[in-house]
Amino acid sequence: MNPLSSIESGLIHAAGALLSRRGTRASLLVLIYHRVLPSPDPMLPSEPDAATFARHMDLLAENFTVLPLRDGVARLRQGSLPARTACITFDDGYANNFTVATPILRERSLPATVFVAPGYLDGGCMFNDMIFEACRTAPEQVDLGPLGLGELALTDAAARIRAAQHIVDQWKYLPREERRKRAEQLAAHVGAAPNTGLMMTAQQVAQLPALGIEIGAHTLTHPILSRLPVDEARDEIVGSRQRLEEITGQPILSFAYPNGRPHRDYAREHVAIVREAGFELAVSTSWGAATARSDPFQIPRIAPWDKTPLRYAARMVNAYREREFVCV
Numbered sequence: 001m002n003p004l005s006s007i008e009s010g011l012i013h014a015a016g017a018l019l020s021r022r023g024t025r026a027s028l029l030v031l032i033y034h035r036v037l038p039s040p041d042p043m044l045p046s047e048p049d050a051a052t053f054a055r056h057m058d059l060l061a062e063n064f065t066v067l068p069l070r071d072g073v074a075r076l077r078q079g080s081l082p083a084r085t086a087c088i089t090f091d092d093g094y095a096n097n098f099t100v101a102t103p104i105l106r107e108r109s110l111p112a113t114v115f116v117a118p119g120y121l122d123g124g125c126m127f128n129d130m131i132f133e134a135c136r137t138a139p140e141q142v143d144l145g146p147l148g149l150g151e152l153a154l155t156d157a158a159a160r161i162r163a164a165q166h167i168v169d170q171w172k173y174l175p176r177e178e179r180r181k182r183a184e185q186l187a188a189h190v191g192a193a194p195n196t197g198l199m200m201t202a203q204q205v206a207q208l209p210a211l212g213i214e215i216g217a218h219t220l221t222h223p224i225l226s227r228l229p230v231d232e233a234r235d236e237i238v239g240s241r242q243r244l245e246e247i248t249g250q251p252i253l254s255f256a257y258p259n260g261r262p263h264r265d266y267a268r269e270h271v272a273i274v275r276e277a278g279f280e281l282a283v284s285t286s287w288g289a290a291t292a293r294s295d296p297f298q299i300p301r302i303a304p305w306d307k308t309p310l311r312y313a314a315r316m317v318n319a320y321r322e323r324e325f326v327c328v
């Protein structure tokens with residue numbers, strides 16, 4: 001073990017022992033991932049590659065009790081959670097959750113939950129990923145005036161990431177058909193081919209429960225729920241549950257709100273729909289550790305990963321202090 005690794009490990013352990021209490025005073029860390037890349041991708045610097053993810057999982061396995069999400073939330077509510085307990089989640093249903101992350105989790109016997117938007121299985125691509133792929137392959141100088149975006153100078157990876165993130169931010173809250181249409185126009189304009197291998201196949205999703213991975217629902221097409229008429233939001237929530245139950249042959253009991261920010265991305269009525277649809281729990285992207293007082297239908301999550309191990313360890317520890325989180 002190198003010195004930095006023992007420092008980070010010691011830091012987590014010591015602070016965790018102080019800050020993470022067990023039983024009725026316990027708090028639960030729910031970690032959020034999206035992709036786990038087979039190798040580093042300059043366009044996706046915040047997504048871990050396989051080696052980095054394996055290191056995260058080693059740290060978790062050495063320092064935390066890692067429980068399946070539903071067990072973690074149930075024991076939090078019962079007041080029987082061990083100290084330093086974490087749960088691992090993935091959002092959206094990327095194929096590399098199956099091909100890259102699952103083998104790493106299985107090697108360490110770590111459970112996880114993957115929240116899938118089944119509308120993109122078998123060759124689909126979410127609008128934000130279409131934009132990133134377009135900005136990856138676009139020429140260095142590109143005139144996006146016809147799309148209302150002006151001239152872009154995409155001279156290096158950093159400029160391409162900035163452009164892609166800017167466009168995603170500009171279009172994210174448009175009606176979902178409109179943002180999809182614009183992303184397709186952008187891809188066609190720069191000659192980017194659709195990436196049909198990005199998300200899992202239904203067959204891969206069906207295999208995950210037997211590999212120790214719970215499947216959770218994440219709506220059908222990943223809309224911002226608060227921007228939809230409530231009936232459409234209900235169809236998205238309930239429809240994703242039904243479709244994933246058909247695929248897996250198992251009850252789907254966990255839900256993740258797309259984008260997941262309370263008030264901005266979902267509201268009280270969506271929490272009620274999720275509860276009435278028969279889910280056991282739901283997770284948001286509100287930042288923090290969950291406590292016994294947390295709404296089980298708005299469990300906060302954290303993404304503590306950082307470039308340097310020490311900052312990562314410090315973020316993880318800090319999450320225990322951030323017990324005040326937002327609910328609708």
Ligand SMILES: [Zn+2]
Binds near residue numbers: 091258259
């Ligand atoms: Zn998502």
